[in-house]
Amino acid sequence: RKEVEQDPGPFNVPEGATVAFNCTYSNSASQSFFWYRQDCRKEPKLLMSVYSSGNEDGRFTAQLNRASQYISLLIRDSKLSDSATYLCVVNTYVDSSYKLIFGSGTRLLVRP
């Protein structure tokens, strides 16, 4: 079983749609959580951190459920520019160091 699991998609949605991505992680000792965005053939970039209380940044809302070991990302009013791969990332303390564990990513295609 992968440490961080995501639905690979692709999610193909029209502009203006609301789309939600889910992610589960296996290590209950994981300490912090993030969503990264990766455009085709580019490097990953931090989209937002994820907190237990939930957090919002404009059209993006992230939620964390520690009991279920589940993370979500909601994108409202999708734009063409949102087309990318969204990586669920978990920071875990293993062998005396913090390590980022990446999911395989969920691909989003927003069509006109």
Next chain:
Amino acid sequence: EAEVAQSPRYKITEKSQAVAFWCDPISGHATLYWYRQILGQGPELLVQFQDESVVDDSQLPKDRFSAERLKGVDSTLKIQPAELGDSAMYLCASSPGQGRNYEQYFGPGTRLTVT
């Protein structure tokens, strides 16, 4: 805005040849990471440095891969000999330090193709 620099951006090499990648982290960032990303997968950590010391190289295939950060600034990742399965994107990242909340900043990557 400060960025992580990597070179070359693209590399094509024949199997059994040696190849090297270079990374210059954001100035002042003590922690440096090398990741490998195979197409369709997320990045996987190969090696982590704190200053010039290796913190974690548990996923580095040490029979063919080596990494160094001699002066605690820039870093080199080497593969010798390269194999077909090494074809991937090699990403370097840096952060101000280790810890649960430090953001990692990624460089543009080196795309390696082994023929």
